[in-house]
Amino acid sequence: MAKIFQEEGRLAVEVRSAREARDYELLFLSRKIPFSLEKGPPVWTLVIPEAFAGKAQKEIGLFQKENPRRRYPHKKGVHDVCRFPYVNEIVLLCLALFHWIAAGPGASPSWVEKGRASASDILSGEWTRSVTALTLHGDYTHLIGNLAALWLFVNEEGYYVGSGMAWLLVLLSGSLGNMMSACFYGGNHFSIGASTSVFGAVGILGGMKAVKGFHELQSWKRKIIPIGAALALLAMLGADPESDVMSHLFGLIAGLGTGLLTASFFPGKAAGRPAFQWLALAAFCGAVFLCWMDRLK
Numbered sequence: 001m002a003k004i005f006q007e008e009g010r011l012a013v014e015v016r017s018a019r020e021a022r023d024y025e026l027l028f029l030s031r032k033i034p035f036s037l038e039k040g041p042p043v044w045t046l047v048i049p050e051a052f053a054g055k056a057q058k059e060i061g062l063f064q065k066e067n068p069r070r071r072y073p074h075k076k077g078v079h080d081v082c083r084f085p086y087v088n089e090i091v092l093l094c095l096a097l098f099h100w101i102a103a104g105p106g107a108s109p110s111w112v113e114k115g116r117a118s119a120s121d122i123l124s125g126e127w128t129r130s131v132t133a134l135t136l137h138g139d140y141t142h143l144i145g146n147l148a149a150l151w152l153f154v155n156e157e158g159y160y161v162g163s164g165m166a167w168l169l170v171l172l173s174g175s176l177g178n179m180m181s182a183c184f185y186g187g188n189h190f191s192i193g194a195s196t197s198v199f200g201a202v203g204i205l206g207g208m209k210a211v212k213g214f215h216e217l218q219s220w221k222r223k224i225i226p227i228g229a230a231l232a233l234l235a236m237l238g239a240d241p242e243s244d245v246m247s248h249l250f251g252l253i254a255g256l257g258t259g260l261l262t263a264s265f266f267p268g269k270a271a272g273r274p275a276f277q278w279l280a281l282a283a284f285c286g287a288v289f290l291c292w293m294d295r296l297k
Contacts, residue, residue, distance in 0.1 A: 004060065004180065011053035012222060013046040013060065021046065024060075029219055030184040049194050067263035082277045091167060092147045095194070096107060098135055098141050112136055114295045117247075118187040122182040130178035130293035131171065134273035146194040153201035160208050162271040164281030171284050173200025173258045177251030184246055191244050196251035203255020204262070 002024065003014040015021050021037065021044035028035045040046040048056045051104035117133035118126070137143040150170070157166040179234030181191065186292050270276045 001054075002060065004057065004062075006053065009050045011048040011050065013048070013056075015044050015046075015104055015155075020044075024063075027059060027063055028056065031055070033059065042066040057180055081159060081271045082157050084163040084274075084277065084281075087163045087167075087281065088158070090198045091177075092151055095135060096143065096150045099137050099140075102136060103138075115192075115292065117178045117182065117191045118189055119182040119185040122179060122215060122269060123186065124294075127184045128181065128294045130182070131288060131291040132196050132295050133178055133192050134171070134174045134194050136193070138192060142193055146198055149198040150194060150201065153198065153205060156203055157201055157208075160205075161266060162277045162280070164277035164279065164285065165266075166285065167284040168280045168287075169202045169204055169258055169262060170197050171287060173197065173255040174251055176200075176254035176258075176260060177247060181244070182251035183245040184250065191247050193244075195244070199248045199251035200255035200258070203252040203257075204259035205255075207234060207259020207261075208263040209259075211260060 001004050001018065004015075005012055013024060015024065024046055025037065028046070028048070029032075033056050035056075036047045038047065038279070054208070056119055101107060102115070115129065115131050115132035122129050133186060137146065154166050157169070160166075161169065174194065177196040177200055178191070182189070
C-alpha cells in the first residue's frame with residue numbers, strides 16, 4: 001500500500017515495489033498529473049507539485065478503491081539489514097597483519113608452503129588449503145590491490161545480506177573457486193591470494209542483482225545486465241596474462257551460483273537480526289582459524 005504525505009509544498013507517494021511505482025506512474029500520466037520519480041530500492045517516491053496535490057489525492061483514492069485487493073511482490077532479499085560499523089575495515093586490517101606475520105621480514109617460508117592452494121594436495125584431501133590460500137599474498141602490492149577490491153565489493157554486498165553473511169559468502173565462493181581450479185588443473189599448480197574471493201564477491205553481486213531483476217519484473221535484457229557486468233569486470237581486471245585467469249573465472253562462477261541461490265532462498269528477516277550476523281561472522285572467522293590450525297598441525 002502506498003504511503004502518502006505532504007512535505008515542503010509537494011505531495012510525496014512512497015511505494016515499496018517497482019511494479020506498484022509503475023502503476024502510479026501510469027495513473028498520473030493518464031490523468032495529466034506532473035510528477036518526478038526518485039528510484040529505490042527499497043523505496044520508490046513519486047513527487048507531485050503542490051498545485052496538483054488535491055487532484056492526485058483524489059485519483060489515488062479512486063485507484064485504491066477500484067483495486068482493493070491488489071498485491072505487489074517485494075523482491076526476495078533484504079531491506080533492513082544489520083551492518084556492523086567498521087567490521088569490513090577490521091577484517092581487512094587483520095588480513096594485512098596476517099600478511100606481515102606470514103610473509104613479512106623474518107617470516108618462515110613454511111607459512112606459504114603449508115597454506116598455498118596446491119592443486120595436487122587439494123585433490124588428495126587437503127581441502128583446507130582452498131581457504132588458507134585466500135589469506136596469503138605474494139607482496140604488498142598484491143595485498144593492497146585485493147584489500148581495496150574486497151572493501152568495495154563486500155561493502156556493497158553487505159547492503160543485501162548484512163555484514164557477517166557477506167564475509168561468509170565471500171569466503172565460501174573463494175574456497176569453492178580454488179577447489180574448482182584444482183579440479184581443472186589436476187596437478188602441478190599453485191596459487192595464493194584473495195583475488196579468487198574478490199571475483200567471488202563480484203559474482204555474488206551479479207547473481208543477487210539478477211534475481212532482484214526477476215522479482216521486480218524487469219525485461220530479460222535488464223535481468224542479465226548484472227551477470228554481463230560481472231563478466232566484463234573479469235575481462236578488465238582478471239584476465240591479465242600474468243594473473244591466474246582460471247582461478248579468477250572459477251571464483252566468479254562460484255560467486256554467481258552463490259549469489260543466485262542466496263537471493264532466491266536466503267530469508268530476509270534473518271539478515272536484519274544482529275545475532276544472526278554475529279553468528280555468520282563467527283563462522284567466517286572460525287572457518288579461517290580452523291583451516292589454518294589444520295595446516296599448521
